[in-house]
Amino acid sequence: MALRVAFLGCGGIANAHMRSLAKAGGGKMVAFCDADEARAAKAAQDFGGKPYTEFDKMLQAEALDVLWVCLPPFAHEGQEIKAARKGIHLFVEKPVSLSMDYAGEVAKAIAKAGILSCVGYQIRYCPHVTEARKILKGHRIDMVAARYMCDMTGMKGWWPVMAKSGGQVVEQSTHALDLMRYLAGDVLNVYARYAQRAVVGQPHWDVPDNHVLAMDLACGGLATLHSSASIGGWDAGVRIFCDDLDVDCTFSALRVVRGNETREIRSAGDPMVIQDGNFLAAIRKGRQDMVRSSYADAVKTLAVTLAANESAAKGQPVSL
């Protein structure tokens, strides 16, 4: 029987998940909650099911198997804990919160309830990333250069407000840092320098737009992240320098250089469809090990990004 799926937050990314779930199959979308009544109504009309503007009412009225939490970073206020207590499996969009204390409480509630969790680091599901993990196995990683470069200078709403989004490193470049963690392992400490270069003196914008992070990795290697919200074009990925390999893994392709030999692999498939379908399959089988990014693991990526913000504010390295 199809799993009964509800949405909390029916904005941009939620609609992408709704389309993915429709493609992946295995789930029946039955309820849609958004503070904006028109958005909930539109989702219900497009995908079937009932619209809600109050989360508690939806939780009370619907028998749900899984909840897709697609709230902006500042709007996590205990909804995951309420769902976990009812035994509802949780998909949560990154970043899972702006507070380590809050994220820790949700992680505890998930563990206590014994439910499955998945966080929206869909790049982990790209076939070329699976290949990169295989290729890197057993190699000594000496250095990682991660990057997230794009132009966000036209953004309005919650994104350019530090208290609401956490800034680019927390909200966006988190994908590059998470990919780095997936391929090269955990981070021990971070020293960050931030600058505001492109958007200055605008009342709707208080986030830095250029960022450099230096990190020590648990494997003994060194890492950096260059993250810009003011550079045209789009480029994101991690370049990993090993004993005898140079591996550049972007969000859509892999290039592996060993001596004079270069191998290039382009990704295939839509990682969001793969991720969402996989989460439903994992729930059906009761297998958290099928999920590549659990809530508890995503909290570790959040910790790196929040430590970077702290380091930039203090002008000192921060240990994790």
Ligand SMILES: NC(=O)c1ccc[n+]([C@@H]2O[C@H](COP(=O)([O-])OP(=O)(O)OC[C@H]3O[C@@H](n4cnc5c(N)ncnc54)[C@H](O)[C@@H]3O)[C@@H](O)[C@H]2O)c1
């Ligand atoms: N995985 C990815 O690649 C990816 C891509 C884009 C966004 N995201 C993440 O998804 C999350 C949502 O981003 P978005 O772009 O969809 O934002 P959005 O602003 O388009 O949508 C958010 C929706 O949540 C609703 N909302 C806000 N507070 C609410 C509350 N308390 N109760 C109910 N509804 C509420 C808003 O009305 C809005 O419709 C963010 O954390 C973002 O970082 C992930």
